[in-house]
Amino acid sequence: MISFADLLLAFVFLSVLVSLASNRLMELVKIMAFQGVIVSIIPLALAHGSGIKAEGWEFLTATLLIKGLIMPMALYIAVKKVANRREVEPYVSYNASIFIGLLITMAASLISHRLSPSMPAADTLLLPAGLTTVGAGFFLMMTRHKAITQVIGYLMLENGIYLLGTAMARKTHFQHILEFGVLLDLLAGVMIMGIILYHINRTFDDVDTGILRSLKD
């Protein structure tokens, strides 16, 4: 039988593949919002409604707000204000991107299979989902022209690391205040990237990273 957590994790895989195929920036932002929501409620699904304490709920709400609402909103505003052309403009074609996405998924499954004996008994899909998301995040950052897609790739990478953290460190309940600190750093990071992006756009009239190549040796 498919558990609720498995269903959510399947959505994570799906969101990764769709993000690699999407050619509109707005679409990408929506996918990130979707992925943010899914990723933040996965710990809830894994706990089977039993193991979450009061402050756990508070943290869950905070994660959901930041990953599912505030950061996608920031991206939304950035895309509206900054991007002149709304296409993603990849270095690697969409079809090839999807194919590479599938390869990443395969590699992630293989690695997880090798690692699983030494992992805490968690959901079998959790580890491959985390690895796939990290890999796809890196791939997005490397193969898209626009600076804003690099921010999106970075967010996806962070989502993946969050999943891996859930897979590896779930038994050790490290204090939520610290998780909150991590989340706050992430949020501030995205905000600062947004500010830099805004200035880049004003100065260069474009957010293509191709023009950011003047400093080199």
Place this chain on the structure above:
Amino acid sequence: MLEIVILIPLLSGVAAFFLPPRPGRVTLLAAGVLHLAASIAALSGFLPAMLPLYFTLTPLGGLVLVITSFLYCMTAIYTVSYMNEIEMHAEPAFNGSMLLFLTAMSMAAIADHIIVLWIAIEATTLTSAPLILLHKSKGALEAAWKYVLICSVGIALALLSAFFLILAMNQGGVQVPLNYNSLNGVAASLNPLWLKAAFIFAVIGYGTKMGLAPMHTWLPDAHSEAVSPASALLSGALLNCAFLGVYKTHVLLTSAGIGRFSDHILMIFGLFSILVAGVFILHQSDYKRLLAYSSIENMGIIAFGSGLGGLGAIGAVIHMIHHSLIKSSLFLTSGNILLGYGSKQIKQTRGMIRLLPGTAAAFFSGFTAISGLPPFGLVVSELFIILGALRSHHPVAIIIFISGLLLVFSGACRHILPMTFGSTETKADDLLVADRPARLLPSYTLLAVSIFLTFWMPERLWEIIRQAAVLMGGAHG
């Protein structure tokens, strides 16, 4: 309470955002002096931590804290005079960011909890990005973008390293608080495989921030495009904080008895960084980038020394202290050159000895110091490292190490000698800004402290250096 070293700059930093420039500059200075007093009190053991779960003053952490604080004070004195010469349209934001940057670095220096250290080091990236951005020139924007993105991704990988450590605990059936101090006590029962994985990711993650090649690509851009006082802090203080992240994981592996693994990785990254820096210095055309590459070289030396253990580890700690003092002095001086000539190009800044004698003297002494010539401290640390390598029988490593140092030295000579003594068409009247004592004093003071520490090392300081080195398998002899 130890946490006061975080609170002082945090509160004054938030205040500085809302203060007009003049009171802002006073805050910048006053907070620095207070912070230095608190840091020295902390290093002397007068300030026990209120939250020992999160914060502890380790020997190396204490050193980093005091160095950071001292550099900050010198930089603040310099900044006050520097701000008179340039037009900074967002000075409150600059003052506030400087203080928040100090907050984040102090937090990193005293953090002992795995996640708190991570949060602090990521915070150093975020608080220092505005310092690079504030120029708003095309170069500054590009540098700030690369800096934030590359370092954030790097540090995201360091978070994975933290998860691997937790996994190593769970696998070993260890139940202790998640701080390095408690983990060191039970290191032997941690799962060695995951411990090694944690180290690899810590080197990649924190190593990115520390400027180890090949993850160093952000560093020359950020250091050269930042406002000069900020460059001094980035190079002299921030890189040490990032080194703490690598160091603490290295200490864990050493106490777990698998230190050989991390030793080798550190030595390889160290030597590679030295060579990469040497190659790029050879054909450098921008003197601030040259200094930035020299930072990469020195971080490589520190990593190499840490990997050697024994005398090498002592050398690494001493090297860290002197590199911070000397390099920040050089970056402050380079700010004077930039103000005077209005150019960062080596070709256009010749003949300083005639045009800016005070600056030229500081710059050339700094160059002598950073090349590891007496009477400055790097000669001691490099000798320690070479002796350490001889004792532990690494003949190939010594050859690479010494040829790397020679490569950097000869490359830098090629550029620095004409800059200082070369003949030039420029006349004294063409200079934009003349030397000012307030902008020279900090550079001279930093160099003087380096000389002072070479000839007279306080007993207490030596003891702290030794303890820091012993933790990573150092000392014996």
